[in-house]
Amino acid sequence: NALRKCASAQKSVVIVSPRPHFLYTPLLASSSVGTITLRSACEPLRALVESAASKATSATFVRADAREIDVHNKKVYATTDSDGMGLELSYDKLVIAVGAQPNTFGIPGVQEHGLFLKEAEDSAKLHAKLLSNLEKAAALSHQGNKYATEIDRLLKVVVVGGGPTGVELCAELADFKNHDVVKRYGTDISDRIQIILVEAMPRILMPFDESLANVAKEHLVSKGVEVRTGCGVTYVEGQDVTMQPSTPRTATAEQKAEAASKAKSEEVGALVWVAGIGARPLVKKLAKQLGQTDMRGLKVDETLKVEGTNDVYAIGDCAL
């Protein structure tokens, strides 16, 4: 839509994105359990650009990863992919709409062993992991009790982050367990699936009204989801997830030590990390160059212009 509006004047619009599609992220939770196809959450950018381009305007799509912005010379430096060729693109006006990326807060092992829900591939990976674990558990159940511990591990899903994404995902997982899995794998398997929602804050959906959070929590619990609040993940090593009671930033050394003494680790089949978002490297780099102090995004004025620049605007999750 924005593209169509720009396109009504005599302009040349260039869309630069490393993804060939526009992704509607709220649908990722559904696609990760197979309720909708991933395709439904992706709108191909090339076709979109094509249909939005009018005769008066040229609109083109460049599949490339913007790496650096030179606000003085009005240039964007991009590469065609991670080890690709360099591109230099000039602009008159620049709109930065790169969104955000998962933030693991530096907790060891999360990046390597966790699953995420931010990109289309994340959802496909989570879906594949869930199905693969189910098939393995079903296959192992043909050998009697020999693999009971492994079956329980395979069927334990931990979702870290009690925000809207985590809550939505747990609800989808619960539906998946109670319907699809019952139908396809039988109750022997579905009954053994454990879904655990982990939130470091004292309650889920912290930015929302408490009454709303309570309704959501009761709903999840009624569907068989275990909700662990005030609980933080401190360490992940392969299938092994270590958790302990979370402490506020103001906690004393004794309080922290006491929390640490309660640390427990458990083996899980899947760890999904939806606990926070942070700025993308491009955004951090530009914020730093502009002398901005908040590295969570780009500070903009009331017209969405990035402070300290001319003709550069930021919208969405990358704007503060």
Add this chain to the structure above:
Amino acid sequence: NALRKCASAQKSVVIVSPRPHFLYTPLLASSSVGTITLRSACEPLRALVESAASKATSATFVRADAREIDVHNKKVYATTDSDGMGLELSYDKLVIAVGAQPNTFGIPGVQEHGLFLKEAEDSAKLHAKLLSNLEKAAALSHQGNKYATEIDRLLKVVVVGGGPTGVELCAELADFKNHDVVKRYGTDISDRIQIILVEAMPRILMPFDESLANVAKEHLVSKGVEVRTGCGVTYVEGQDVTMQPSTPRTATAEQKAEAASKAKSEEVGALVWVAGIGARPLVKKLAKQLGQTDMRGLKVDETLKVEGTNDVYAIGDCAL
């Protein structure tokens, strides 16, 4: 269908497969250019088994990779995945229907750098590669002539193997070039796409009638496919493919040396290997154990019973 027929008696049927779907391989060529979705070529095994199981029979699906067959003790040893748990499955009657796998004839680099068209993932990979190359070429074309050589490399597709799969794939690629690519990327890009079919024999579709092969060849050429017969790939290193005139097995040392002196290498965007099939390790292992001499598959009698066994049958590409 076979399952439904078995299921009409009081039997218990267990299907063992590492893939969760039945794959209709002839559709892979179409799905690799996006004409049909990969989903259309895959029939989910679990649902199939479920619908075929009647009240009189139990049919179950076990997602596992059969690794070894003990025909004396009537057992199949399988693992849940490549580094998975071991399963031991007993049988009264065993049907081996594992198909075949690509055969690279030991040509260096093909396994590592080539793309194939035998499994669902192969088709998805080829599709992703084609689109990624197109997007890169389109992005690079925004920098004038700076990247002309790289654009031509990205848009060069070599298909090795002039059998039905190779011919079908080249026809699909030509349609993709002449329709989808023209529409989405414009003629500047589509005109630069090169599709090359390489066949070691003097003509394509060798097992078929020569008149049929000629019609197919003319059709491909008319669509812009370059057909190189009597040409063999000898070496692949990254994007670099080396080819030379092929020599018959009876060629003299001089003839071989002359062919080798004509070797040329070229950089390609994609190398698709559809030049031959061979037996899967499970089949080779069993054939060897049974003292069979032809390692291309399992020798069966007129009832499809594997020679030298009781109650073991082989069907499809794994039977000779």
